[in-house]
Amino acid sequence: MSTPKQQLNRDFLEKNLLGKELAPFTAEILDYPEKIIQFGEGNFLRGFVDWMVHQLNKQSLFQGRVVVAQPIPSGRVAELNQQDGLYTLILRGTQDGQVVDQREIITSISRGLDPYTQWQEVLKCAENPAIEYVVSNTTEAGIAYNPADRSSDQPPVSFPGKLTAYLYHRYQHFQGDATKGMVILPCELIDRNGDNLKRVVLQLAAEWNLPLQFQEWLTKANHFLNTLVDRIVTGYPAKEMAQLQEELGYTDQNMDTGEIFHLWVIEGDAALGERLPFTKAGLNVKWVKDMTPYRTRKVRILNGAHTSTVAVAYLAGIDLVRDAVHDQKVGQFLKQAVFEEIIPTLDLEKSELQQFAAAVLERFDNPFIDHKWSDISLNSTSKFEARVMPSLKKYFEKQRVLPKRMTFSLAALFALYYGTEIRDNKLVGHRNGKEYFVQDDLPKLEFFRDVWQKYEKAELSLEQAVAGILTRFWPQEAQELPTLASEVAFYLQDILNSGIVSSLEKCS
Template structure:
């Protein structure tokens, strides 16, 4: 079968939407660090829409920070790939043309730094996941003893971390008088623009105070809130896309029709007209970000751990189970009082829309995928809400069960005795503590609560949290996830 590329665009079926602009005239203006499925299903499609609305020099050069896989899939396709939107009514197919090239940082860090330093580059965006920022999630501060940060301080011209790469590019721009770019974080971090500013500034200050001061005053770090369910692409997805478009595509992206992007409108060298194609350019992103982080991400994580333990492979299966659907409604009832509603949003309606999205049978968003990196996600997604509820003297039964399910999950053994592939930066430490405690729920709960980087210094001593947590964990071991969730009513 023919491979998707620029030369084969014209032979695609009429049902496949393709770039409606002269792609040969497209010049790069954005460098994106971490060109995974989400970035290609979100940022790249918004940019594609903006290019069709008003053409400009806003092509995307992606950068892989670890492996060449993405480059190797996209280069033979001239950067083109299929976005398959799975609606309950049927598939929608579109070939995205906004990605022009992919660099691989470990292979040629100098080329990536040169691209960041190029006058053409006006925006550097990032989706490197929470752990990619080499920071302490509980404080938002740079981990100066992180191996990647130590490496980058020793090798400033060959950095490996996203923070080190940003500083390397900015260092060259300042030295050559080219002006700053906008650093646009698109990861699920609270106050992500503010956090990124602090990390980049503080890293620069470790070697160059003047560069740090310039970054503070000249570089823009807009806050953002991104939302779209983009499951990991499977071999079955690749086969299905090939059938639908009549060509081989090694890098398709699968996503839901829904998308949302709130962006603080602070850019130093312009931006694509994302606001004309559905993005919300706002003066304050925090209310949207906060709502999504607690209501969507908090529910996603809780459901992922419970659903996986109960044998549900996908979010749609888990949320379609009446027991877990009721659990989600109870969870949102605990979360909503802690969330100030953004302008024009009714939070109860937002919760209903989330349940509908979760239950979309066409989206195979794996519970295992969402369960990754829980030690980095819990502080933002669940523990902040728990702290507020405790302060108000309010119940936390559903929230505590979400945390207990994470603890049960990271023991590494499921309810049938099978091994769980736990992916987490603290996986070794979690495994050590779990093995030492065994299935003693109180000992296990106490041990994991003792990880201050996750739970801080306050929650371990808070009996209104630790007691229901241990009780839920004992029930998870004794009765299983579904029965435990059902017991909440």
């Protein structure tokens, strides 16, 4: 298999691909003006927001491009610039029961900037009245106050510091014009990301002794929007690269891959949705007054399905998420937990919840993503607290009985954390006679080890062991749900005696 010699760039695209399957558009799309500055050049934004902007441009609904600034010293703007911002995006998965493999050259990025060598170029973007939008994805730790930030830094250390300096430069250049504020769309995976970003920016503006008029302009002229993003972007397909480049006929060092499903929930005024007409382009973008129900839906259904099933599937000998969907017993457990126990606890329209859940199951079944249950199991105690326990409690409040599958999943979690030895800061468990390693905070693992050591020495009964674990991690629930300990102990005893697969019949 030979490697194509031609690299994807503007010259190659114009000569070879415009108007063809991978690039069904005209050259005009490559010359649209810059309208968005994006902090973050990684796989996710290129497979999510930049893909969306490309879809808008294909329909002449936005006619704007994205200038990208890498948020940390090490990044890939140099590689993007070598290809004139172009890259191939491959979206694969199952949609409406059919396997889909979409390939497209994305043209929305105009250029990349390195703030650590081109800070003045970044600030010059603030002087462009056409650049009205800020997009970011600087990891969950990116939206945080950093005391090392100073207004005179070239550039400031953190993303909020860079944004503060950027907005102050814009404020100065346009002399405080209230019409020159920006729409700021952070995509970091933290709750109320826009509110948190605004809080840090205002804190820095005050610490830097910037004018009070600027601080007022920040609040009144700019829109810091809370958003929720949802798409698995799997990034550069290293293992398939040679074959893909042979099929495509060119080399592409910026190639990106992801799943078909996408959802962007933006908490903002409907008028902003007219300016960024994602929905008009047929994209799954929702402009809402309150994103809380949508965040709850994602956490409880998608993340909750993962967390309530992880111990069950893994102890059943299933390593990949998609294989659990097809397993007769585990797949049934997963579906019943979602449709019969989680969905009834949520407040959105039932049909919308069922549609979202069906899409989640299709995503779990993606034949192109090897999603390992062992990876999902990381820090399962805190994940169960955030993702499953609220549904369990809500179900009990409504039905006055405990939900069978979620209660069983808690017993399975305790079985997953059954181990009497810690090695290399990991709890050693056993599955089908072979060791596996549980990763969580060390004090939590030490607690489980001590409980199970006492249980094996007959110093604790199983119900006492379960009650002790519940009191340690969920004291309020242990008190408010009086039968929780006994029901979890019932399922756990059967799991330990008969194995997880046989025990599933008890909660069907």
